[in-house]
Amino acid sequence: MLQVQSVSIRYGRVTVVRDLSLTVARGELVCVLGQNGAGKSSVMAAVAGGIVPYRGNILFEQMPILARSPEYIARLGISFIPEGRRVFPELTVGENLLVGGTIGRGKPADDLNDIYAYFPRLKERHSAPARQLSGGEQQMLAIGRALMTHPTLMLIDEPSLGLAPRIVDQVYEILLHLRNDRGMTLLVNEQSTTRILRYADRIYVLRNGSIQLEGKTGMLRSGDAIQKAYFGFGEGGASMTADGRVA
């Protein structure tokens, strides 16, 4: 469904992503794992049209989408939830959702009801400005707003950022449900390995702008290989075991 081919991205003279390739097949939940600054966000922004890589190619449904505008890519069915959720703070919950209905693939009123049936909490806050929402509610709003565009592929940059563990579990249950019941394909960036090994089908481990490791989650459960790829060394400091499974 999505093919990122040998993409390199630089800001000014600093290269942040080097010759990176990854693929996402229809119906998969793929996770890109990496520390802050590894280049995860840049790759996602490039797919969504927010950044133009200086080398490489990006295909969606076999069609090149490199350097197309964000609104064009959104219309193809790729919805991007950037880091920090980026809800429109002064707009109400309902208005935030309606912005997602811009593309007009469905009737906005019907879509709104659909989202509210899915997230009853958002319905209660329909008329509240988005800035008044809690972090978890904002994440739900961001997901709901993305769903309003009727995507087939969702890109989510660090959905767990700044959320309480209990809320993070909720968010992942939602993502899993979207994948299993709605046939959504998902690409998720994460820093922490704690949950992702439980939910993702496949993972890529990214460090210093290139992929260190990739594979099906089941085969990587041992954790040691992940840790090595993630930190760039084997044993790791005792304080750095983000994953409870790592001995």
Add this chain to the structure above:
Amino acid sequence: MSYFVQVAIDALSLGSLYALAALGLGLIFSILRLINFAHGDFITIGAYSLIVPSASATAAFFIGAWHWYAVVLAVCIVVAMFALLADNLVFRWVREATPTTLLTASFGVSYLIQNSVLLIYGARPKAIDLWPVLNSQLSVAGLRIPLLQIVTILTTLALVTVLTFFLKFTSAGIQMRAAASDFTMARYLGVRADRVIALAFGLSGVLAAVVSLLFATQTGSLSFNMGVPIALFAFVATVVGGLGSLEGSVLGGFSVGITMTLLQALLPISLRPFRDAFAFGLILLLLIFRPSGLVRASALVDRV
């Protein structure tokens, strides 16, 4: 008492003019972070579109001779077209540039328009008599109120109401507010950048057109830089109100207009020539205590 009412109406009508101009500036700024100094020249274009292009000293009406609603419609269309043209020929090519570059570009557009007007219409101010009936006075309970002031205030109220309704309840309006809050995020959700920007320039042009009609009727004369002082005060108004906030632009416009009129009325005669100095002194004080203006625009703080 009657003096007070008179001053109040003066203040509101001057404030209305500034509020409309500030709203035109604010619409563009909130979306593009462009302080459009050519806005004053859009106002000039609106006024000059009323007369036949010629360098002769006497002005002959062209659009100005039509029925009043045809005049309003035509001038709105002309100015909106020029605003869109300015975007297409200049601003769209510096979309990604820094605010300083954008500002400089708008100065360029401003000088281009002023010199084009000089070239086509000549340097001498031209007298026009648009809608003389509006310059008659209305006698209400011993007060003599210029009809134009009432029309100015009511027009502003109507436009602000319509614009609020548009921004709040239409899909295009909600998209504009989203774009003003976080342009890139709005685009990720499928909001078309070129459409939102065109809409902003079009609306800004319509607001400039209305200001030009009210102002030309009031002063009865045209000059190649007639819009500049209005745009300058409107810019001050957007800063006072809070850059990036449309409510702030309206509020700032009225604040500046009311302050000016009150100073004019209350200062001792010997100090009145320095009215603007007092006004800007007050504005400086306000900005020292509230650097982000009367209404703080969250978008400006959150983004960067």
